Structures are given as C-alpha cells and as structure tokens.
Amino acid sequence: MNSMRPLASRFLLAFDAGSVSGAEVTRGLGRSQLRGFASAPLAPGALVPSPFDRNLLRAEEVRAALDRVLQGLGGKVRRACLLLPDGVGRLALIDHPANASAVEYARFRLVQSLPYPATEAVTDLLPLGRGRSAAAAVRRSVAAEYEALAASAGLTTERLDLTPLAALEALLRQAVGPARTVDLILGDVACCLAGYHGGRLRVLRQRRRDLGPGEEERLRDEVQRTAALAGNGTELRLRVVGAGGRSLRTWLRSAGMVADGGWQLPGSALAPEAGEAAWLGEALA
Amino acid sequence: MTRDFSSRPPARARWSAGERGLVAGAGLVLVLVGGLAVSAWSDHRHASERVQAARQSLADLRSRTQGAESRRGSEDAAVSRAVLTAEAPPGRVLGALAALLPADVRLDGLTLQYGERLELDLRVAARNAQAYDLFLARLEASPLFEGVEPGEEGRDGEVRTTVRASFKRSTS
Numbered sequence: 001m002n003s004m005r006p007l008a009s010r011f012l013l014a015f016d017a018g019s020v021s022g023a024e025v026t027r028g029l030g031r032s033q034l035r036g037f038a039s040a041p042l043a044p045g046a047l048v049p050s051p052f053d054r055n056l057l058r059a060e061e062v063r064a065a066l067d068r069v070l071q072g073l074g075g076k077v078r079r080a081c082l083l084l085p086d087g088v089g090r091l092a093l094i095d096h097p098a099n100a101s102a103v104e105y106a107r108f109r110l111v112q113s114l115p116y117p118a119t120e121a122v123t124d125l126l127p128l129g130r131g132r133s134a135a136a137a138v139r140r141s142v143a144a145e146y147e148a149l150a151a152s153a154g155l156t157t158e159r160l161d162l163t164p165l166a167a168l169e170a171l172l173r174q175a176v177g178p179a180r181t182v183d184l185i186l187g188d189v190a191c192c193l194a195g196y197h198g199g200r201l202r203v204l205r206q207r208r209r210d211l212g213p214g215e216e217e218r219l220r221d222e223v224q225r226t227a228a229l230a231g232n233g234t235e236l237r238l239r240v241v242g243a244g245g246r247s248l249r250t251w252l253r254s255a256g257m258v259a260d261g262g263w264q265l266p267g268s269a270l271a272p273e274a275g276e277a278a279w280l281g282e283a284l285a
Numbered sequence: 286m287t288r289d290f291s292s293r294p295p296a297r298a299r300w301s302a303g304e305r306g307l308v309a310g311a312g313l314v315l316v317l318v319g320g321l322a323v324s325a326w327s328d329h330r331h332a333s334e335r336v337q338a339a340r341q342s343l344a345d346l347r348s349r350t351q352g353a354e355s356r357r358g359s360e361d362a363a364v365s366r367a368v369l370t371a372e373a374p375p376g377r378v379l380g381a382l383a384a385l386l387p388a389d390v391r392l393d394g395l396t397l398q399y400g401e402r403l404e405l406d407l408r409v410a411a412r413n414a415q416a417y418d419l420f421l422a423r424l425e426a427s428p429l430f431e432g433v434e435p436g437e438e439g440r441d442g443e444v445r446t447t448v449r450a451s452f453k454r455s456t457s
Contacts, residue, residue: 084290089290122290122291122292124288124289124290125288126288136290138290140292141292143290143291143292144292147291147292147293157291159287159288159289159290159291160289160290160291160292161288161289161290162290165288
C-alpha cells in the first residue's frame with residue numbers, strides 16, 4: 001500500500017542530447033524528497049541543443065522517449081516544469097544598476113550578443129544579491145519547441161527553466177568559503193563554469209563540449225582559466241555536477257585536484273543516476 | 286522560485302487560486318459599487334427634479350409677490366400723494382416757509398414734489414451769512430420740516446444757495 005504523501009508532488013522533465021529524464025519531487029515539512037526518477041536514452045541526432053536552430057530534429061523519437069519517462073513516473077504526470085539543456089540558453093553574469101529593473105537591464109545586455117533578433121529573446125535571471133545576477137536568454141521558437149512536445153504528450157508546462165541555472169542555484173546555496181572555487185556543470189553537448197573568489201561568484205562561462213579523446217584535459221584547462229579569471233586564491237576547489245560528472249571527478253582527483261560533487265540527494269538511492277542530474281539540484285538542495 | 290523562460294507571455298495563466306479569488310472578489314465589489322452608483326445617480330436625478338420644481342414654484346411665487354408689491358406700492362404712493370396734497374397744499378407750505386425767513390433772506394424759488402413724502406427744493410438768497418445761518422437754524426427747529434440739507438454756498442458777502450428739506454407729516 002502506498003504511503004500518504006505529505007504534500008502534492010511536482011514533476012520535472014529534463015531534456016538533453018543523450019536522454020530525456022524525469023523526476024517526482026515532494027516538499028514536505030522537512031527537505032524535499034525524490035519519490036520517482038525515470039530516464040530514457042535518445043539516439044544521437046534526435047535532439048541537438050542549439051541556441052537558435054531547431055532542437056528536436058527527430059521529434060517523434062524524443063516524444064517516444066518522453067512517453068517512456070512519463071510511464072516510468074507512474075503515468076500520473078499532468079503538469080511539469082521543463083528543463084532545457086545546457087547549450088540552449090545564452091548565459092551571462094550581469095551587474096545591474098540600482099535604478100534599473102534587473103530583468104530589463106539583463107535583457108538589454110544580453111540581446112547585444114544573441115545570434116537572433118532581440119524580439120525573439122525570452123530573458124530571465126537568477127538573482128545573486130548585491131546588484132548581480134546570472135541572466136540568460138532563450139530563443140522563443142526554441143522554447144516553444146519543447147512546450148509543443150510536452151503539450152503533445154498531454155502535459156501542461158508549469159514553467160521552463162535552464163539546467164545550468166537550476167544547478168547553479170543549488171550550488172549557490174552551499175557556501176564556498178575563502179578557497180578559490182570553480183563549479184563545472186556538465187551537459188551532454190555544452191558545459192557551464194562558475195568561478196568564485198572571496199565567496200562571491202565572479203565569472204560565468206559557457207563552452208561547447210568535445211567528447212573526443214583528451215576531453216578531461218581540455219575541461220581541466222577550462223577550469224584553470226576560469227579560476228584565473230575569478231582571481232587569485234590559496235588553492236583550487238572544484239565541484240562537478242551533470243552528465244559524466246562522476247568519471248570526470250575520478251580523473252581530476254587522479255590528477256591531484258580537489259573535485260567534489262555538488263550535493264547529496266535525499267532519496268537518490270532509488271535511482272543512483274539521479275545523483276548526477278544537474279537539473280535536480282535546485283529541486284532538492 | 287519564479288524564473289521562467291516560457292514562450293508564452295509571462296503574466297498569462299500564472300494566477301494562483303488565491304489571486305483568482307481576489308480578482309473575483311474585486312469584480313464583485315465593482316458590480317456592487319456600480320449598482321450603488323446607478324442607484325445614487327437615480328436618487329440624484331430625482332432630487333434634482335424636485336429642486337428644479339421647487340425653484341420654479343419659488344420663482345412663480347416671487348413673481349406674483351413682486352407684482353402684488355408693485356401694485357400695492359403704486360396704490361400707496363397715490364394715497365400718500367392725496368393725503369399730502371390735502372395736508373400740505375402749496376399755499377400752506379409757502380406760508381410756513383415765509384414765517385421762518387429772517388428780514389435779510391428771501392426765497393427766490395420753491396419746488397414741491399409730492400410722493401410718499403413731500404420733498405422741498407428751496408433757492409435762497411441772503412444778504413449775509415449770518416442771516417442765512419439764522420434761516421437754517423429756524424428751518425431745522427421747525428416742527429413742520431425735517432431732513433434739512435444745505436447745498437453749496439458762497440459766503441463772500443451775499444449768499445445764494447439751495448436747501449433741500451422734507452415736509453414732516455403729522456402722525457395723528
């Protein structure tokens with residue numbers, strides 16, 4: 001017999017080039033709990049994260065994977081938060097003036113570097129405090145692709161978020177201390193690097209991944225560049241989350257670096273792969 | 286957390302049940318206020334019509350009153366003229382004035398205007414100022430005349446001036 005649920009569940013559905021994943025999360029009186037997790041792999045080329053081109057190149061395959069995820073969650077999903085993969089949104093660290101709307105100013109700053117018309121940009125941000133935010137822009141037509149896919153499966157989209165911002169929000173809840181810290185948030189085709197100095201986020205970078213030989217060294221070099229951009233420090237501490245995070249941490253440690261995960265997921269024992277899901281951090285941390 | 290990159294306009298379909306309840310409540314209040322406003326406007330219109338009718342009645346009454354007063358005033362003036370003519374005919378008035386004139390003062394002219402009162406306009410010539418002053422003193426002291434008003438006068442030797450006065454009606 002199923003146990004009583006303290007509060008209604010909410011569902012998250014995450015998309016990336018290699019898989020579609022979903023989770024059921026409940027928020028009771030204590031911490032949030034992972035109550036269900038499902039993932040379905042995608043064949044290469046079915047979903048290609050891009051900031052301006054069509055992402056769902058073989059939408060029927062992605063839809064089939066989504067259906068399997070929904071079945072894995074018990075077939076009870078009606079509303080869900082959709083998480084778009086790294087490589088879809090344009091991210092930037094914005095210092096906005098006190099007399100300006102943060103979102104409007106972020107939009108003003110971001111649209112200058114977008115490869116599509118400014119009127120097609122949907123902008124939002126993650127406030128960091130003291131007039132700083134991690135802002136992002138997504139092309140409206142790209143967001144609409146994922147919304148249409150969810151609608152075709154009978155789902156109502158509660159909201160649309162970006163996996164790197166969701167992971168960054170979770171990582172920001174944990175104090176980094178005085179040590180020079182870099183967060184590496186891995187997606188299937190892109191990654192995001194956040195550099196801290198003096199306990200404050202100083203640098204936010206995005207890079208496309210090259211999964212060929214030597215990727216570990218390239219990522220290590222990107223981490224060191226990010227740390228240098230963030231400022232000098234006593235030692236480098238690395239937090240790695242996302243796709244392939246566990247193996248990369250192992251490699252980095254073998255290379256003599258301090259590399260940890262981002263968070264401990266309550267209930268993740270029922271789905272060990274959930275511990276690597278960057279998009280779950282914000283919901284559970 | 287409210288971050289949202291949805292392609293739809295951000296304000297649409299994001300209202301919570303509480304917000305929808307507030308909007309519904311506000312709509313109900315708006316309807317009630319609208320009903321009260323219509324009722325108040327109707328009352329105001331009826332009150333305005335009553336005020337207009339009262340004003341019209343007052344205007345009619347005032348018009349009738351003025352007509353009556355006008356008729357009564359003309360009737361009173363005619364009665365006064367008749368009474369004064371009988372009580373103070375020109376001969377009597379002239380006799381009374383002649384009795385008051387000192388030796389060095391003469392009356393060059395006299396105009397009598399009978400109305401509600403009998404107004405007198407005297408043209409006076411006196412050989413000297415003392416004689417003229419004596420005439421004014423006698424005129425003011427007379428029980429037959431009142432409201433004595435001396436006009437402009439020159440006192441270089443002979444005095445020629447006008448004096449206005451009223452005949453005092455008997456109260457009996």
